[in-house]
Amino acid sequence: MTTASPTTDTTGWATWHAAHEAARASEHGFLSVTSIRWLTTTPERFDDVPGAWFVDQDGPVVVLADDPAERLDVDGSLVTGTHRFGDLDSSPAPRVVWHRDDRDVVIEVARRGGSDLVRPRDPAAPVRLAYRGTPTYAPDDRFVVEARFRSFAEPRAVTVGSVVDGLEHVFAARGTLEFDLDGPRTLLAFNGQGDDLHVLFSDRTSTVTTSATRTLDVGAPDADGRTRVDFTRATNLPCAYTPHATCPLPPRENRLDVAIEAGERLPGPGAAD
Structure with a gap:
């Protein structure tokens, strides 16, 4: 310089x-993002978030297995089973946290350009750990x-x-x-x-x-x-x-x-x- x-x-x-x-x-800055998943009407499971995710006419939906490892905290409330996020255009962005092992993964559930997405932010993301x-x-x-x-x-x-x-x-x-x-x-x-x-x-x-x-x-x-x-x-x-x-x-x-x-x-x- x-x-x-x-x-x-x-x-x-x-x-x-x-x-x-x-x-x-x-911890949850954009260097911690591990993927971006564009949701469709077909339920899909991903390796960096729990549950099967899809979108219906009302907005994003996640279906969590009956497993302690597949629990989410949504706006401060414990969520199990099926959770519907609703229309993201007409409600505040939810705060979604997955307590994974010894760290918290913040899962961004958002809408961009007319499509819904899931984007996890993991403190252990390789990009974040390598950042200098x-x-x-x-x-x-x-x-x-x-x-x-x-x-x-x-x-x-x-x-x-x-x-x-x-x-x-x-x-x-x-x-x-x-x-x-x-x-x-x-x-x-x-x-x-x-x-x-x-x-x-x-x-x-x-x-x-x-x-x-x-x-x-x-x-x-x-x-x-x-x-x-x-x-x-x-x-x-x-x-x-x-x-x-x-x-x-x-x-x-x-x-x-x-x-x-x-x-x-x-x-x-x-x-x-």
């Missing part, structure tokens, strides 16, 4: 990135730019592709961010946490030194639409580490014709073998 420019808050940046790395490599961190560019003030947010009169539904063939994601776009970085640039900005904005983007470094898509949180604009885009905090999506992801691709508007040599780089050997 090269030396950062002298005015960059390297201590604050390092603290932020350490926290991001810790969350990524946590993600390389980054040194934080550099050149890639921290002042921006002006232009809000849409109403949020716009924007459909983007996915790393999974045939799968699409729909985001609510609130407006555009305008800034200068080796020329005038524009980014389509989605809803973030609270009043913050969220951005998916690619640039000239994508698939060369950085992952195909990176993500960035942008602070809430002030009353005049002013905010700051800090590319030194650009991070990788899960698909940079695991094939069991459904990551979105950036909208066409967010494919920047400039090299953003900032933020996280491609995971190297040992990051997620």
